[in-house]
Amino acid sequence: MSTLRKRMRATTIVAGVGVVALLVAGCARGGDEGGGSSEGPADASPGITDTEITLGITTPLSGATAGPGTCTVAGITAYFGARNAEGGIEFGDGKTRTVKINALDDGYDPQKAAANFEQLKGSVFAMTSGLGTPTNRSWREAATADEVPQVLIQTGDPIFSNQQESPWSLGFVPIYQNEGAAFGELLASSSGEHKVAILAQNDDYGEGYVEGFKEAIEGADNIEIVKELTYEATDTTVDAQLTELAGSGADVFFNAMSITPLVISSLQKAQQLNWLPSWFLPSNTSSPGAILEPGGASAFPGVYTVAFAQSASAPTFAESEEGATFLSDLAEYADYPDVPAFPHCVWSYQIGATLEQVFQKMTEPTRDDFMAQLRSISDFVAPLMLEGTAVDTTIDGDPAVSSVIVQKYNGKGYATAEDFG
């Protein structure tokens, strides 16, 4: 009997707690969601009021990629800091709003990036500017499902610019294919005959560059690929590949390499082998100070790369009006007093300028209208863009900036290359 009674007592307690808890649950979540779902289409989306709009960023602010990651926040904060100081931005619906940035650190960890998105999505109007392929991929589908804009993010992964796959996403920077293609086109339009040797990193990065390059030279009779080799991102030397490529007698070397020390040692090794072709290097491994000078790149007839934005480290940058404004905004509004060593600060600044264009076109304070207007920007020359490039969001499959300009190394910095040779 007593056992039964004890069991009864335990059951009663559990059942009692259960009933109370369920009642509480029913009230809590139901009420919340009810309020949210009853919104009509014209009602404002989260993160926007009549006086303010909030943008969210998840980006690496700690760890190995913290340098560029910090820039992805600093540039856009500087841009909107300056606009806010002028009183705000007049939106297409006639209201003037200030822009607030809510940035969180993900340490380049996809799991944390997804968590940051979960945390921000209810309070920000749109997610933007964040750096990294895996970190943006980890919540791309969640953003699509929740219909939260994931726009003008800084990754060269083409998936974000495919409207079918990512209806609520859009990349900002050129995809790898765009860069490879730009160099291919320059080469194909040259008058001479050229033999090309290719060395590519054995992953989507290297493949993207080679794919773009090959598409661009397709049908060009004067270009022949004489040798194509790959290496692994974990390799510590590519001397063997370079020796083999040098033997091919190529006069153009297309080097789709993302590892800084390997690029330097490649430049040196080629000189040791007395193989002096013209080089192509990707935009992220072509820094004059960090790579070309230590590699002794002046020995080669030409080192080419691509760019769409001015480099803040160029000697003439601070002298131009745009450059000076950029640097002073960065120091004043983003607490970034140094001249940025990473291009991401300039890119993030340009993202701010592009978003301003979208805001000016928005007639409804909704995410739907934002996405529609976002995809309608064309021929917008953002601050600090190189001549010949522009923001164009209207082409499906391409990021906001897909036009790049081939640049040639002149011993100190880069200058636009009109033709090859």
Place this chain on the structure above:
Amino acid sequence: MSAATAFFSRTWVRWAVVGVIAVVLIVLPLIFDAPTNSTLARIGVFAVAVLGLNVVMGYTGQVSLGQIFFLGLGAYVTAYGVNEGWNIVLVFILAILLPAVVGLLVALAAARLGGLAIAMVTIALPIVGVPLAKRLSEFTGGSQGTSARFSSAPEWTGLYDDQWQLYVVIAIPAAVFVLTRNLVRGKFGRAFAIVKENEAVASSMGISPYRYKVLAFTIASAIGGVAGFLYMVVIQYTSPETLAFHHSITLLASMVIGGAASILGSLIGGAYYVLVPQLTNIIDPNLTAVLQGAILLLVLFILPGGIVSLPRLWRRSRGGRGLGSPVAAGAQTTGIATIEGTRASHAGDYASPVGSAPAVPPVTGPESGPTDKSPSPESPEKRQDT
């Protein structure tokens, strides 16, 4: 206090407590908003990963720095299976089996090596894993990673996705935690503890240290695989970044912070892994790394036995209970080696709130990992004397 202990030791009260916890776990997902649910779900994922690490490190005393590899492997198996359209139950079983087999193979070789050599072998796992995951792009999606969305709430439940995911991440870890608790409290747990304490003694008792080390490592790998499956339930995306080496170190830190060789400590460790980055983000997103380091130091300084030892500290500050307090004091100053030693002497009786001195000075000093800065095996006994 004794009245309270007597009250809680009554069977019906215990069942009532279990029942109330169960009800709370069932109801909470319905109450919380989506971000909270998703945070709780991620805590569940990493609590399981920390639990696996605890089986091999906390209970058996073998340093493993490769736990994240098994999580990553489980996640990749899950992603591949789901994308190939396999039955989800089969995928779940494979996500446990494959990491277990890999763990077994590694352990067969590594467990022959003593002490730190095992740590070196396990370091190699995530270091090899990342480039491997990038290269085997047919299976892994290369460096861009792969996503698999299979954990949306079924229509008939009428639940939101985050609620459904949290239920999955409550149900599976609950089973894993109960199974592991039974494991470490039973025959195997006692064997693990003896192997951890002194391999020679274990051998003399007819317990093969090699066999039990391999067993512990394999179980830890399988639990890592479960964590990987759950990772895909919650995050729905994996990339080579998932199994980067530094996450292994964070897991290790979480285990120590939660409390080594403790079931509850694993849960706390999971919470630490997930919540501290969020907390530091709220304080200042530009200082997360510094703040995380400061929190780690602070917790280890105040609670070297992990957060799970907090009740013990509290009890001691209230005057203590005979034998319990001096050991707790020893634990305070000598770090996890002592705590592990204390636990080991109980042969798996981890739940005992009252510590006692180890029968044999713990030989785990040098093995208790890079986090233990004061590996002095004899100090527990000295403390005991004071």
